[in-house]
Amino acid sequence: MSETSKQELREAISEIRRLLAQRTAEPVIAFVEPLHPSDLADLVEHLDAEERLTLLEIVPAPLASEALAEMEEEEHPAELLAQMEPARIAELVEELADDDAADLIGDLEPDEQERILDSVPASEEIRELLEYPEESAGGIMTREMVVVRAQDTAHETIESLREHANDREDLYTVFVVDNRDRLKGVVTLRDLVLAAPTTLILDMLEQPVAVVPVDMDQEEVGKILSRYNLASIGVVDDSGKLVGSITFDDVIDVVEAETTEDILRFASVSDEEQLRGTTLGAIRSRLPWLIVNSLTLSVAALVVWAYRDTIEQLVMLAAVMPVVAGLGGNAGTQALAVTIRRIALSDETQTERWSAVGKELVVGLVNGLVIGGLIAVAASLIPGTDPAFGIVVMIAMWGNLIVASTLGAFFPIVLERIGTDPAVASSIFVTTFTDLFGFLLLLGLASAFLL
Amino acid sequence: MSETSKQELREAISEIRRLLAQRTAEPVIAFVEPLHPSDLADLVEHLDAEERLTLLEIVPAPLASEALAEMEEEEHPAELLAQMEPARIAELVEELADDDAADLIGDLEPDEQERILDSVPASEEIRELLEYPEESAGGIMTREMVVVRAQDTAHETIESLREHANDREDLYTVFVVDNRDRLKGVVTLRDLVLAAPTTLILDMLEQPVAVVPVDMDQEEVGKILSRYNLASIGVVDDSGKLVGSITFDDVIDVVEAETTEDILRFASVSDEEQLRGTTLGAIRSRLPWLIVNSLTLSVAALVVWAYRDTIEQLVMLAAVMPVVAGLGGNAGTQALAVTIRRIALSDETQTERWSAVGKELVVGLVNGLVIGGLIAVAASLIPGTDPAFGIVVMIAMWGNLIVASTLGAFFPIVLERIGTDPAVASSIFVTTFTDLFGFLLLLGLASAFLL
Numbered sequence: 001m002s003e004t005s006k007q008e009l010r011e012a013i014s015e016i017r018r019l020l021a022q023r024t025a026e027p028v029i030a031f032v033e034p035l036h037p038s039d040l041a042d043l044v045e046h047l048d049a050e051e052r053l054t055l056l057e058i059v060p061a062p063l064a065s066e067a068l069a070e071m072e073e074e075e076h077p078a079e080l081l082a083q084m085e086p087a088r089i090a091e092l093v094e095e096l097a098d099d100d101a102a103d104l105i106g107d108l109e110p111d112e113q114e115r116i117l118d119s120v121p122a123s124e125e126i127r128e129l130l131e132y133p134e135e136s137a138g139g140i141m142t143r144e145m146v147v148v149r150a151q152d153t154a155h156e157t158i159e160s161l162r163e164h165a166n167d168r169e170d171l172y173t174v175f176v177v178d179n180r181d182r183l184k185g186v187v188t189l190r191d192l193v194l195a196a197p198t199t200l201i202l203d204m205l206e207q208p209v210a211v212v213p214v215d216m217d218q219e220e221v222g223k224i225l226s227r228y229n230l231a232s233i234g235v236v237d238d239s240g241k242l243v244g245s246i247t248f249d250d251v252i253d254v255v256e257a258e259t260t261e262d263i264l265r266f267a268s269v270s271d272e273e274q275l276r277g278t279t280l281g282a283i284r285s286r287l288p289w290l291i292v293n294s295l296t297l298s299v300a301a302l303v304v305w306a307y308r309d310t311i312e313q314l315v316m317l318a319a320v321m322p323v324v325a326g327l328g329g330n331a332g333t334q335a336l337a338v339t340i341r342r343i344a345l346s347d348e349t350q351t352e353r354w355s356a357v358g359k360e361l362v363v364g365l366v367n368g369l370v371i372g373g374l375i376a377v378a379a380s381l382i383p384g385t386d387p388a389f390g391i392v393v394m395i396a397m398w399g400n401l402i403v404a405s406t407l408g409a410f411f412p413i414v415l416e417r418i419g420t421d422p423a424v425a426s427s428i429f430v431t432t433f434t435d436l437f438g439f440l441l442l443l444g445l446a447s448a449f450l451l
Numbered sequence: 452m453s454e455t456s457k458q459e460l461r462e463a464i465s466e467i468r469r470l471l472a473q474r475t476a477e478p479v480i481a482f483v484e485p486l487h488p489s490d491l492a493d494l495v496e497h498l499d500a501e502e503r504l505t506l507l508e509i510v511p512a513p514l515a516s517e518a519l520a521e522m523e524e525e526e527h528p529a530e531l532l533a534q535m536e537p538a539r540i541a542e543l544v545e546e547l548a549d550d551d552a553a554d555l556i557g558d559l560e561p562d563e564q565e566r567i568l569d570s571v572p573a574s575e576e577i578r579e580l581l582e583y584p585e586e587s588a589g590g591i592m593t594r595e596m597v598v599v600r601a602q603d604t605a606h607e608t609i610e611s612l613r614e615h616a617n618d619r620e621d622l623y624t625v626f627v628v629d630n631r632d633r634l635k636g637v638v639t640l641r642d643l644v645l646a647a648p649t650t651l652i653l654d655m656l657e658q659p660v661a662v663v664p665v666d667m668d669q670e671e672v673g674k675i676l677s678r679y680n681l682a683s684i685g686v687v688d689d690s691g692k693l694v695g696s697i698t699f700d701d702v703i704d705v706v707e708a709e710t711t712e713d714i715l716r717f718a719s720v721s722d723e724e725q726l727r728g729t730t731l732g733a734i735r736s737r738l739p740w741l742i743v744n745s746l747t748l749s750v751a752a753l754v755v756w757a758y759r760d761t762i763e764q765l766v767m768l769a770a771v772m773p774v775v776a777g778l779g780g781n782a783g784t785q786a787l788a789v790t791i792r793r794i795a796l797s798d799e800t801q802t803e804r805w806s807a808v809g810k811e812l813v814v815g816l817v818n819g820l821v822i823g824g825l826i827a828v829a830a831s832l833i834p835g836t837d838p839a840f841g842i843v844v845m846i847a848m849w850g851n852l853i854v855a856s857t858l859g860a861f862f863p864i865v866l867e868r869i870g871t872d873p874a875v876a877s878s879i880f881v882t883t884f885t886d887l888f889g890f891l892l893l894l895g896l897a898s899a900f901l902l
Contacts, residue, residue, distance in 0.1 A: 006798075042798055072797075255710075266714070279814055287818050287821060290782060298829070320752060322890070323745070326883065333718045337720055342727060371745055
């Protein structure tokens, strides 16, 4: 966000606070009505709990409901909704697209979900969507797409579109089904606009570039939609029946969420942590990994302890230890980051993927030689140092960078192969291993050749 | 990619290789013609240089050109194009959307660009697009959008759409301009379909939710399009003249590219490195940061060296050093990852952003106390250890985790404030600092209280 828009945001927050404090609805409504729901959502997120409730109770339902849908999940828009009167809840939920309503209500506890859904007259579609796992195709799809039959004409289809346009979420693709609701093909809105009115849908019918099964993981759905540059994609069940559709805007949200998950996992933060969540949430999400890391690092400590006599005799080793371990950790993290993204983005055969390990081995060989050489030269410049000390440090550094680089590629590929997220805590394991191996190499070589 | 589709890919590669080896065009064309350009691109990426060229020379131009556009940049589709005959180059480039052509040709050296553009009869639009910086709105926009005037009717607009549909890249939004090409508003394709034929565009005209200036960074464009769930967005120059439009599919690509950049930078890999690039490229992109890290770690080594007498007297300190430093590094990396994503995704005022530092301070206080306590208990279980040793380790660990966590939030916020990417090499600096500070605290306390 630019400095100007931050300034505008600050000003809008003060203004809405001032208007809310006056306790008359009209000026508030006049102020928020020209806003886009996303901008109103942003504004709401900067208000305190009481202001949020007051504001969203007086804003007209179409705008208020969209603003709730656009709020960040971690700002708990669902709980805000749950605090309102049953009649207002019904009014807001009915304005929402079915997928947005399901997303919102799905964040509440089961008994709260029931209470809210009981206030909404036509809650059947939302209840059905809530049955699907949150991160599956079913969990992000809408049931409000345009569905026609092959024997309809272009004109009839456009007429039906006109009638239903306001309660259809996906207007990018027209889905064509048979008598048993099985997906037969698609017609793009574009083709429909361009067709002569009497053209039969049958004659414009195209095979969909791709469809996704209702239980597919949302990340996979995102990859397919992005691969084929589709504005929306059909979702089918086991029997080929069309059950919903997913639009590009939901996919952009998925790509952002999955990336955040990857970066957090990579850095050993559990993916339940919300970016702007509570301090308690942050403590809970990170402490378990720190405990795991305490245990893994204790093994590295044992290695050092085993060589305590060596260190006592040559204390300079204690000074070099963190350099060897730290550079190994850095080189390992570099290889990890490249490999994790490579796995996330590229379609590769296993052979091609394993070739990454070979490449990283060579990278480690070369970078290790350069860095090891540099450190050896630096060490030899210290007056009174045994030249053999420089050589031991160089070999330890070189060896550790080779292992770090190779392991950084190897580890996530193995994790993915056994069906685990390649990013999970990989940095903890790689850095602990490079600590361990670096110490073994440095102290082992030193005790063999320097004492 | 699932195991099944990997199997299919492997089979398709063998089959196309077999067909290419037979040196007759028809069976090859018959095999690739039903493929989506993205799938053909995938196939091409798994062939060797000679096979790629042979294949793309015989595939019909509309499919071959799209496949080139869909190939990963790091597979060098532009160089593949440059190897073809001038007549074929012209044929392929003319089939491409202007933005895809500019992206492709923009990857070549300037003299190669000239040579290719000279083969293409109508290269003016592509030349214009090449003038904009690659990562700006101008660099990703298309000029092939639908532009009408306010006095046109819905019917006329649809007629003109029919005529030009095949050479228009953005068919999601109809842009309305005045006599001097300044953007006056938009009409969605949806509204156009739903309108009576004689309705004037003027009467359907809506203010665009957002427009972006031609020099805006592509990441910012992505945020805006995703914030407002737009399928496409207009691009204007300083005078308000409409110069192009950007569609959602380009934005999904931008989100993916920017995230890769963030993860790589976070792990101290320069963003020139391509995920499946050459080994030499990987060496070059990582070595400079390893050299920087050698220097920063040397400072940590100096701290240890300064306390060499302390270590000689109590060698167990050398074993505890990597545990204190490693956990500090891990806690710092956790705070970094959360803060970097928070900066990337949230619209926050400075005050709210700084509150992250306070939150991380508390996280460090609590997690540091737990981890410090655990390690102190573990240390006291070792027979013959002075209880004071456990207390010194605990305080060092606690202090280091507080600093790590706070710095992990503070550092990227400061980097962003001074206009640098908050992710750049932040992990190197935070882990070096936690090494340094951890050693100072541990060894300083030990020399003061244990000897």
